[in-house]
Amino acid sequence: xxxxxxxxxxxxxxxxxxxxxxxxxxxxxxxxxxxxxxxxxxxxxxxxxxxxxxxxxxxxxxxxxxxxxxxxxxxxxxxxxxxxxxxxxxxxxxxxxxxxxxxxxxxxxxxxxxxxxxxxxxxxxxxxxxxxxxxxxxxxxxxxxxxxxxxxxxxxxxxxxxxxxxxxxxxxxxxxxxxx
Amino acid sequence: xxxxxxxxxxxxxxxxxxxxxxxxxxxxxxxxxxxxxxxxxxxxxxxxxxxxxxxxxxxxxxxxxxxxxxxxxxxxxxxxxxxxxxxxxxxxxxxxxxxxxxxxxxxxxxxxxxxxxxxxxxxxxxxxxxxxxxxxxxxxxxxxxxxxxxxxxxxxxxxxxxxxxxxxxxxxxxxxxxxxxxxxxxxxxxxxxxxxxxxxxxxxxxxxxxxxxxxxxxxxxxxxxxxxxxxxxxxxxxxxxxxxxxxxxxxxxxxxxxxxxxxxxxxxxxxxxxxxxxxxxxxxxxxxxxxxxxxxxxxxxxxxxxxxxxxxxxxxxxxxxxxxxxxxxxxxxxxxxxxxxxxxxxxxxxxxxxxxxxxxxxxxxxxxxxxxxxxxxxxxxxxxxxxxxxxxxxxxxxxxxxxxxxxxxxxxxxxxxxxxxxxxxxxxxxxxxxxxxxxxxxxxxxxxxxxxxxxxxxxxxxxxxxxxxxxxxxxxxxxxxxxxxxxxxxxxxxxxxxxxxxxxxxxxxxxxxxxxxxxxxxxxxxxxxxxxxxxxxxxxxxxxxxxxxxxxxxxxxxxxxxxxxxxxxxxxxx
Numbered sequence: 048x049x050x051x052x053x054x055x056x057x058x059x060x061x062x063x064x065x066x067x068x069x070x071x072x073x074x075x076x077x078x079x080x081x082x083x084x085x086x087x088x089x090x091x092x093x094x095x096x097x098x099x100x101x102x103x104x105x106x107x108x109x110x111x112x113x114x115x116x117x118x119x120x121x122x123x124x125x126x127x128x129x130x131x132x133x134x135x136x137x138x139x140x141x142x143x144x145x146x147x148x149x150x151x152x153x154x155x156x157x158x159x160x161x162x163x164x165x166x167x168x169x170x171x172x173x174x175x176x177x178x179x180x181x182x183x184x185x186x187x188x189x190x191x192x193x194x195x196x197x198x199x200x201x202x203x204x205x206x207x208x209x210x211x212x213x214x215x216x217x218x219x220x221x222x223x224x225x226x227x
Numbered sequence: 228x229x230x231x232x233x234x235x236x237x238x239x240x241x242x243x244x245x246x247x248x249x250x251x252x253x254x255x256x257x258x259x260x261x262x263x264x265x266x267x268x269x270x271x272x273x274x275x276x277x278x279x280x281x282x283x284x285x286x287x288x289x290x291x292x293x294x295x296x297x298x299x300x301x302x303x304x305x306x307x308x309x310x311x312x313x314x315x316x317x318x319x320x321x322x323x324x325x326x327x328x329x330x331x332x333x334x335x336x337x338x339x340x341x342x343x344x345x346x347x348x349x350x351x352x353x354x355x356x357x358x359x360x361x362x363x364x365x366x367x368x369x370x371x372x373x374x375x376x377x378x379x380x381x382x383x384x385x386x387x388x389x390x391x392x393x394x395x396x397x398x399x400x401x402x403x404x405x406x407x408x409x410x411x412x413x414x415x416x417x418x419x420x421x422x423x424x425x426x427x428x429x430x431x432x433x434x435x436x437x438x439x440x441x442x443x444x445x446x447x448x449x450x451x452x453x454x455x456x457x458x459x460x461x462x463x464x465x466x467x468x469x470x471x472x473x474x475x476x477x478x479x480x481x482x483x484x485x486x487x488x489x490x491x492x493x494x495x496x497x498x499x500x501x502x503x504x505x506x507x508x509x510x511x512x513x514x515x516x517x518x519x520x521x522x523x524x525x526x527x528x529x530x531x532x533x534x535x536x537x538x539x540x541x542x543x544x545x546x547x548x549x550x551x552x553x554x555x556x557x558x559x560x561x562x563x564x565x566x567x568x569x570x571x572x573x574x575x576x577x578x579x580x581x582x583x584x585x586x587x588x589x590x591x592x593x594x595x596x597x598x599x600x601x602x603x604x605x606x607x608x609x610x611x612x613x614x615x616x617x618x619x620x621x622x623x624x625x626x627x628x629x630x631x632x633x634x635x636x637x638x639x640x641x642x643x644x645x646x647x648x649x650x651x652x653x654x655x656x657x658x659x660x661x662x663x664x665x666x667x668x669x670x671x672x673x674x675x676x677x678x679x680x681x682x683x684x685x686x687x688x689x690x691x692x693x694x695x696x697x698x699x700x701x702x703x704x705x706x707x708x709x710x711x712x713x714x715x716x717x718x719x720x721x722x723x724x725x726x727x728x729x730x731x732x733x734x735x736x737x738x739x740x741x742x743x744x745x746x747x748x749x750x751x752x753x754x755x756x757x758x759x760x761x762x763x764x765x766x767x768x769x770x771x772x773x774x775x776x777x778x779x780x781x782x783x784x785x786x787x788x789x790x791x792x793x794x795x796x797x798x799x800x801x
Contacts, residue, residue: 057409060358061346068351109533115355115375118409213406214374219244220403 048101049078051130052108053200054093055118055208058084062116066093069110075099079132079197090118094199119208127203133196134178139166139189148188155181234362235264235393238326241369242270247297249273249288249663251281255301256341257328260393273663273692276684278305280656282312282383284688286321287620287660290643291668293446295322295377296660302328303341306349306387311650313352313383318647319467320444322381324372325353331391332360345387354382362395366402374405379412380531381444412530416547416555424502424526424543425559429567431500431524432574433581434460437483437512440467440646441505441529443639447550451504452476454557459575460502461582463491465512467646468505470636474615480582481591484512485782486628489589489793492782494582495520496789503527505549508538509647518787528552589780589793591632600749602626602701602772606633608756609671609699617669618643618661622654622678625707628778630673652681655698659685662694669697669760676702676729683735689765690739697759700769702729703776711777732769743767 056062063082070077078096085092099107104122111120123130136157140148148167149159157171166189171181175198182193232240238261242250249271254262265272275281278300285296300309306327316323330339346358355375357368365388372384428434442451442464448471455462455478463483464471472479483491495501501523506512513519516538527534527541528549535544545552593603606629613619615637621627621644636642643661645653658672674682679700689696710724736743741764746755752770759766780791 061350061356064347064350072351106533106537113531113533115407115410209411210408211406211411213404214378215404216370216374216402218246219370219401 048099048104049124050097050099050104050107051123051128051198051200052093052095052097052111053121053123053128053202054095054111055085056091056093057116057118058089058091059116062091063093065114065116066095066111069107069114070095070097073103073107075107079195081197081199094197096198118210119206121202121206123200123202128200129203130174130198130200131172132175132178132198134171134181135160135194136169136171136182136185137166137192138169138185139191141189144188148185151184151188155184157181229398231396232399233260233264233393234365234388234395234397235260237362237365237397237399238369238388238393239264239268239270240399241366242297243268245295245370245373247295250297250299251275251284251288251660252299252326253278253281253301253305255305255328257302257330257390258299258305258393260390261299261326261328272299273659273688275656275659275688278308279312279652280659280682280685280688282309282316282323282325283650283653283656284660284663285323285325286312286316287643287657288664289321289323289660290657291618291640291661291664293443293640294664295324295373297324297326299326300328301341302330302345303343305341306345307343309385310348310352311648313349313385315645315648315650315653316383317352317354319645320381320440321383322376323383324369324376325383325385327385327387328393329358329387329389332389333391335389345385349385352383353385354380356385356387358387359389359392362392362397365392366399370402371405371407375407375410379410413546414530414548414551416528416545416552418555420543420545421552421555422559424545425556425563426567427500427524427526427543428458428460428502428556428560429563430571432571433498433578434458434500434502435494435498435523436460436462436502436504437465437495437506438462438468438471438504439465439506441549442468442471443505445505445530445549446639447505447548447553448472448639450550450553450557454553454560457557458560459579461494461579463487463495465506465509465646466631466644469631469642470639473637474635475637480586482631484509484788485514486632486778486780487512487788488586488591488632489780489791490582490585492780492788492791493585495523496787497581498523500524500526503541504553505529507534513538514782514786514788518789593633594776595749596773597749600747600752600770600772602629602703602776603633604749604752605699605701605770605772606630608752609673610634611753612756612760613669613671615641617641617671618658618665619671619673620644620654620658620661622672622674623649623651624675624678625703625711625776625778626673626675626701628708629701651678654678655682655685656688658696658698659688659694662696663692670695672696672698674698674700675707676700676704676726677706680726680729686736686739686767690741693764695763696765698765698767699756699759700732700767701772702769703772703774704729705774707776708778710775714775714777715781716783729769732767736765736767741765741767743769745769745771747771
């Protein structure tokens, strides 16, 4: 089944590899993954859609939560959350179709972000099913190329972020410099 | 103002502050600055013969003490040689810090000489790993590595340090706290759950304690003993937990699982409450999971939340440190005792009788023969000399199982073995680490003739340091465990398991400058073993045992643990 995982991770080299490693090591295919900085530039938010054995969903979240660089991993598959995807479509079209394409785009709340004599680049956002439908419609008008962002999600019931406090190392204070 | 130091000196400064007195390693091109700094340092570095064994020795040191074991390797092949031993430490939750050299930062990614992506390769082999990019973060990272390795569920941490970071000059900035906001673990356990667990312990009619390696890691064997005694419950310890309960304790049954005892496996199967402490329901313990302890409710205490309900759903999950949680459960038991204890005392009595009957029905007794040395006879003799007090570092295979069945351990940290990964070649280097950690203890390295030959070069390390390790080879001329499976499950088509050409032990040990001897007759075994132990230095004792002995009881792979095969079809021995 497709599991949607939202993660707050430290923005550090290798952090992404650690998270995807947990999934790849179990043979789970990642359907989509987005990462970007949060308001705090030291942290990133990841949204991952991954095909997981239903019995292993809880285990996957626990294993990801164990990673030192992960501050919080949340399963948003069933949780109240907003899930959206951004789609960019470049469509080549004949002159006579141009107006129709723009009308079709309008129905999906999409807009043209670039226009040339050969066609348009259209931008749409929405849930995945709606984006599938949008692509199917536009496809009929000519050659298209599609780039999808993958699912991004925000939880509607933010969990309180539990963080580990600094751990004092008294034995490090006590000792003198001894290398000499 | 502190003096100017190189990165290499700062590494050693950090190690000294972390109370490291000994570490194991093998130098190379990019670690030259570290080894140069070591020249003036008070830290003892033990030069092994292969990097894998540096990490195994560090594990032996850690397993024998509970302290962090430290090993060091150069870039490229040095680092990749650590892999098996790192995964081994990860599987058995052993605190190890591995320091590897890396090519200079400006060369990283250029396919430089002896460059490998150590950070990438070791990511799934460690609890956490680091690549140090500059001198400023070096002390923080090293102290974090020690903190991560030794806290929570322990494990190996690798720190990859480029040559130019070793060479750079700066000051050691004291690090007095470690801040890892994402590294959370709960120590105390949920008070309400602990209360419920205590109630359940009193209510149960057929309770069993199933204790594992977590008891050793949290130093909880005293608390475990008090709990088991106060509640008067029979207990089993897993392969990783041997010694958590003294082998001779009246409440201790034995090891459960694939080669566990009849009593231990029957008791787990018939129990109505398993109190699972620092265990992970490994397949070698549970057999067919669906048939494991089918009547039991489960109280599962572990510091790693990912272990709870991973293989068996827990009725009462308690995430916390075994020592603290067990102590609290016992406190709660004491509070509840007057009203609850009397209720099911007759059921408890019947349960104890049943467990004792099982134990008497099929005890684990060594086999003897006057014709040839039975492997079980060898373990019984080691046990006699040890008296439950020697360190036994085992390799992997049949001998490991016979050791676990027949040698007593009166304390934790005496039994040292590769449990989760089952890495052949482990026994000898781990014994080296254990002997360095416990110089006054009698240390046996018990190996099969297969695993021993994977680590033969370390005879050099033993000789160089005149370590009084007693190497006992259980020599059956075969890769015995694989041969056993070929016999039982592959129509005895013995394929690539005959080990021909074992080196002459006297000449082999002699080549390294110490004593080696072979014993073949049962009547000479005791004296030969005693001579090895009485000898002041290292000793290699090659014991020729029955070639075709199989380990029993045995639960065939995928079988339920109460369906074990107890003995070979025709009785052997006298």
